[in-house]
Amino acid sequence: MTQVSMTVNGKSATGTVEGRTLLSSFLRDTLELTGTHVGCDTSQCGACVVHVNGVAVKSCTMLAAEADGAEVATIEGQANADGSLNVIQQAFQDHHGLQCGFCTPGMVMSAAALLKDNPKPTEAEVREYLEGNICRCTGYHNIVKAIMAASGQDVAIAAE
Amino acid sequence: MPKDGGIGASSKRREDVRFLTGAGNYTDDINLRGQAYVHFLRSDIAHGTITNIDTAAASAMPGVVRIFTGADFQAVGGLPCGWQITDRFGEAMKEPRHPVLADGKVRHVGEPICAVVADTLEQARDAAEAIVVDIDELPAVVDMAKALTADSPKVHDDLSDNMCYDWGFVEENKEAVEEAFRNAAHVTTCELTNNRLVANPMEPRVALGDYDRSSDNSTLYTTSQNPHVIRLLMGAFVLGIPEHKLRVVAPDVGGGFGTKIFHYAEEALCTFAAKALNRPVKWTSTRSEAFVSDAHGRDHVTTIELALDADNNFTAVRTSTLANMGAYLSTFAPSVPTWLHGTLMAGNYKTPLVYVNVRAVFTNTVPVDAYRGAGRPEATFQLERVIDKAARELGVDPIALRRQNFVSEFPYQTPVAVAYDSGDFHRLMDKLEAQADFEGFAARRAKSEAEGKLRGLGINCFIEACGIAPSNLVGQLGARAGLYESATVRVNATGGLVVMTGSHSHGQGHETAFPQVIAEMIGIDESMIEIVHGDTANTPMGMGTYGSRSIAVGGSAMVRATEKIINKAKKIAAHLMEASESDIELKDGAFSVAGTDKSVAWGDVTLAAYVPHNYPLEDIEPGLEETAFYDPSNFTYPAGAYACEVEVDKETGAVTIAKFTTADDFGNVINPMIVDGQVHGGLVQGIGQALMENAAYDENGQLLSASYMDYAMPRASDVPMFTVDHSNGTPCTHNPLGVKGCGEAGAIGSPPTVVNAVVDALQSGGHKVDHVDMPVSPARVWAAMQG
Ligand code: FES
Ligand code: FES
Numbered sequence: 034m035t036q037v038s039m040t041v042n043g044k045s046a047t048g049t050v051e052g053r054t055l056l057s058s059f060l061r062d063t064l065e066l067t068g069t070h071v072g073c074d075t076s077q078c079g080a081c082v083v084h085v086n087g088v089a090v091k092s093c094t095m096l097a098a099e100a101d102g103a104e105v106a107t108i109e110g111q112a113n114a115d116g117s118l119n120v121i122q123q124a125f126q127d128h129h130g131l132q133c134g135f136c137t138p139g140m141v142m143s144a145a146a147l148l149k150d151n152p153k154p155t156e157a158e159v160r161e162y163l164e165g166n167i168c169r170c171t172g173y174h175n176i177v178k179a180i181m182a183a184s185g186q187d188v189a190i191a192a193e
Numbered sequence: 194m195p196k197d198g199g200i201g202a203s204s205k206r207r208e209d210v211r212f213l214t215g216a217g218n219y220t221d222d223i224n225l226r227g228q229a230y231v232h233f234l235r236s237d238i239a240h241g242t243i244t245n246i247d248t249a250a251a252s253a254m255p256g257v258v259r260i261f262t263g264a265d266f267q268a269v270g271g272l273p274c275g276w277q278i279t280d281r282f283g284e285a286m287k288e289p290r291h292p293v294l295a296d297g298k299v300r301h302v303g304e305p306i307c308a309v310v311a312d313t314l315e316q317a318r319d320a321a322e323a324i325v326v327d328i329d330e331l332p333a334v335v336d337m338a339k340a341l342t343a344d345s346p347k348v349h350d351d352l353s354d355n356m357c358y359d360w361g362f363v364e365e366n367k368e369a370v371e372e373a374f375r376n377a378a379h380v381t382t383c384e385l386t387n388n389r390l391v392a393n394p395m396e397p398r399v400a401l402g403d404y405d406r407s408s409d410n411s412t413l414y415t416t417s418q419n420p421h422v423i424r425l426l427m428g429a430f431v432l433g434i435p436e437h438k439l440r441v442v443a444p445d446v447g448g449g450f451g452t453k454i455f456h457y458a459e460e461a462l463c464t465f466a467a468k469a470l471n472r473p474v475k476w477t478s479t480r481s482e483a484f485v486s487d488a489h490g491r492d493h494v495t496t497i498e499l500a501l502d503a504d505n506n507f508t509a510v511r512t513s514t515l516a517n518m519g520a521y522l523s524t525f526a527p528s529v530p531t532w533l534h535g536t537l538m539a540g541n542y543k544t545p546l547v548y549v550n551v552r553a554v555f556t557n558t559v560p561v562d563a564y565r566g567a568g569r570p571e572a573t574f575q576l577e578r579v580i581d582k583a584a585r586e587l588g589v590d591p592i593a594l595r596r597q598n599f600v601s602e603f604p605y606q607t608p609v610a611v612a613y614d615s616g617d618f619h620r621l622m623d624k625l626e627a628q629a630d631f632e633g634f635a636a637r638r639a640k641s642e643a644e645g646k647l648r649g650l651g652i653n654c655f656i657e658a659c660g661i662a663p664s665n666l667v668g669q670l671g672a673r674a675g676l677y678e679s680a681t682v683r684v685n686a687t688g689g690l691v692v693m694t695g696s697h698s699h700g701q702g703h704e705t706a707f708p709q710v711i712a713e714m715i716g717i718d719e720s721m722i723e724i725v726h727g728d729t730a731n732t733p734m735g736m737g738t739y740g741s742r743s744i745a746v747g748g749s750a751m752v753r754a755t756e757k758i759i760n761k762a763k764k765i766a767a768h769l770m771e772a773s774e775s776d777i778e779l780k781d782g783a784f785s786v787a788g789t790d791k792s793v794a795w796g797d798v799t800l801a802a803y804v805p806h807n808y809p810l811e812d813i814e815p816g817l818e819e820t821a822f823y824d825p826s827n828f829t830y831p832a833g834a835y836a837c838e839v840e841v842d843k844e845t846g847a848v849t850i851a852k853f854t855t856a857d858d859f860g861n862v863i864n865p866m867i868v869d870g871q872v873h874g875g876l877v878q879g880i881g882q883a884l885m886e887n888a889a890y891d892e893n894g895q896l897l898s899a900s901y902m903d904y905a906m907p908r909a910s911d912v913p914m915f916t917v918d919h920s921n922g923t924p925c926t927h928n929p930l931g932v933k934g935c936g937e938a939g940a941i942g943s944p945p946t947v948v949n950a951v952v953d954a955l956q957s958g959g960h961k962v963d964h965v966d967m968p969v970s971p972a973r974v975w976a977a978m979q980g
Contacts, residue, residue, distance in 0.1 A: 109216075133699055163908065167906050188914060
């Protein structure tokens with residue numbers, strides 16, 4: 034068992050973990066930040082995406098111990114300071130970019146990372162970037178729309 | 194003008210706020226004090242006799258609390274099947290025992306053999322590795338046709354063979370159908386596979402059992418679409434716990450698509466173990482486990498024939514299907530290839546004679562049950578493929594052939610038991626033709642060809658039976674349940690309402706859409722209405738959500754309960770205004786006396802109900818709370834016309850969806866934004882089935898596509914933006930909202946649309962191809978182009 038400490042959503046967090054404990058379980062089980070979801074065991078689904086030192090990471094592929102000393106951001110820390118939804122979260126609600134909500138934390142965290150690097154992506158770039166995030170509910174249509182809207186753009190859809 | 198509230202408004206979803214901020218409450222987010230963890234040791238071979246289970250070493254490992262085996266479940270029931278099919282000869286289907294933990298034999302990869310309970314999950318997993326299970330491997334049978342041969346291995350030794358049932362529908366029409374085929378001017382035949390799928394809701398299943406010794410009450414938290422059904426099935430048939438001693442909670446559930454309808458072994462195990470150990474017991478499925486333990490979907494092999502007369506009128510349809518049940522009967526498995534499939538074989542057409550034969554087969558594979566659409570996608574796929582093929586054989590326009598045979602008068606009694614109450618298939622097709630820009634197709638095809646691609650246009654029409662279902666009818670058909678829905682509407686003293694519904698939301702947005710209906714009825718703000726669902730302790734007995742039934746059946750129950758509320762409130766208002774009850778009108782949240790300027794606000798009446806100082810106590814009770822159970826008198830019949838354009842890469846055979854357009858009839862629509870989203874999601878599941886998804890077994894019963902590395906889930910870059918429309922709804926005539934249901938349409942309508950488009954593309958390139966089996970993978974398309 035080792036002691037790890039990191040900053041999570043701006044607050045310092047400490048816990049004792051086994052060497053094999055994943056960052057996703059540390060967040061969910063130790064810190065009780067259950068907004069980060071686990072949808073697979075092969076690093077394919079992206080439900081677990083968080084930011085580690087500003088970079089989008091699948092928290093199921095990283096050991097908690099590897100994140101020792103890091104700055105971690107999760108879905109719980111995304112809202113504005115007054116508690117209102119941030120631009121991306123608000124766009125997801127406005128454009129119905131979520132149904133069951135299970136993929137949503139990962140989608141929002143991925144979208145945030147994309148827009149940080151590429152503030153005006155094309156529709157194709159959004160779809161490409163979401164390669165590692167599976168949603169079974171929305172058919173992606175409204176997720177793409179939401180991310181485009183969060184970037185201040187509209188998606189052209191024939192006859193809509 | 195878009196409405197800003199009530200029926201027909203695209204109200205934003207209130208549940209989104211918690212989901213977008215990480216505040217959802219999914220089953221795996223629940224942890225109880227002192228909980229233990231269970232890990233299932235599952236069979237890695239498909240068929241064999243268990244000769245020995247040695248748990249001694251494992252039991253001694255750190256943290257191990259108890260290891261359960263099949264022996265612990267001898268005294269309890271097996272997992273029940275909720276639907277009995279009677280075969281062509283009047284015999285009941287074969288119904289083998291489905292043990293909670295393997296009982297002497299294993300019959301599919303993934304079948305649970307032992308359940309290891311330990312203080313931590315890691316300890317449970319480690320201990321499972323120390324269990325020694327000796328299994329004498331037996332030959333497995335995976336292929337359905339082979340399973341029906343005389344020398345096939347038997348999945349169940351105590352059954353005479355692997356056939357669950359041999360069903361004929363409509364059996365009395367069999368001769369007349371043969372006759373029609375003898376007299377046909379043209380017969381088109383298709384042999385089709387409806388590929389096996391894994392539903393894959395993104396949230397894996399979870400079960401958390403809890404037991405309270407002081408009250409002797411058990412609680413199960415589970416990822417279910419229908420907690421009351423689980424309580425009844427597990428309590429009455431498996432564990433022998435009466436409903437009043439058992440609570441089932443399905444909190445936020447991360448998608449279902451059918452596979453979370455069923456009662457699973459893990460639920461029974463956790464509930465049983467929590468009581469046996471007097472401590473909470475939790476199981477969280479891994480995705481790898483989900484692939485071999487969630488019920489699969491589809492897996493039909495069919496021959497369909499269509500008979501036409503000299504004028505191209507459809508005169509008869511005849512089908513013969515093998516339907517895979519897997520190793521055991523999952524909860525509703527037998528109903529899927531029969532009543533949810535055979536009754537749709539008339540489709541949108543006035544074909545007078547239909548005969549459907551289905552042989553359901555046991556194999557050494559994971560049980561197969563309902564998956565989004567359940568039976569109706571299979572029916573649509575067959576019918577729309579054979580019609581498309583017939584059009585090509587006859588050299589007629591596929592749309593014209595369909596239009597010529599459309600049912601155009603409603604109500605319409607089909608030859609397959611169901612009666613369509615409303616619809617307008619021509620108008621849907623008109624809408625589709627207009628918005629899919631068929632005129633521009635030739636130019637788009639030319640452009641694709643200039644880029645070295647073949648372009649195809651596929652059309653499809655479908656109808657489905659939703660709003661499941663009239664209880665007396667399904668009872669006659671073998672359902673061992675009623676299929677009504679319930680709602681309790683509780684009005685509080687200050688005028689707010691809580692609706693406790695038997696429907697369950699796992700992505701459908703009930704918490705937003707249901708209040709829209711009540712807000713419209715009373716004329717108050719949606720924010721005054723709260724929806725409670727998912728907990729048997731505080732909702733009336735209801736059957737849950739599947740089969741696009743929530744708004745049609747659950748919504749109707751809520752309307753009926755609200756009508757009772759309004760009737761009683763009018764009595765109170767009449768008393769308060771000293772007027773006659775028959776003169777009271779409710780509008781915009783106020784009661785008024787017709788023809789006067791007297792009125793009282795909604796809140797005054799609700800307050801009077803709970804503070805009955807000035808109140809007709811001799812006539813009515815205080816309080817304002819009503820319950821209604823709604824049992825539909827018919828199914829609802831959503832229908833649609835879909836168009837898809839694909840591009841086929843001539844070099845690789847890769848298929849790209851270039852354009853997808855829908856025109857749906859969902860009857861009246863409560864929240865268009867949510868309905869659009871349901872269609873998008875269904876479309877991508879159907880496109881996934883058509884192009885990439887496949888649960889493939891090898892001949893030894895090993896699932897080859899058992900993770901996201903091998904099972905191709907549609908990703909964002911696999912699909913385009915969609916053009917969807919539901920502006921041509923014909924209201925359902927028999928429920929109070931005129932609604933039909935929209936959850937499954939996309940998944941039902943899209944697979945044949947895609948395949949029809951691929952065939953069109955290939956034929957445009959001069960390839961003599963009239964069918965490609967799903968999933969239409971690059972390899973299959975490439976082979977078809979060579980061929
Ligand atoms: S849980 Fe991390 S990618 Fe699926
Ligand atoms: S909203 Fe359900 S998986 Fe994306």
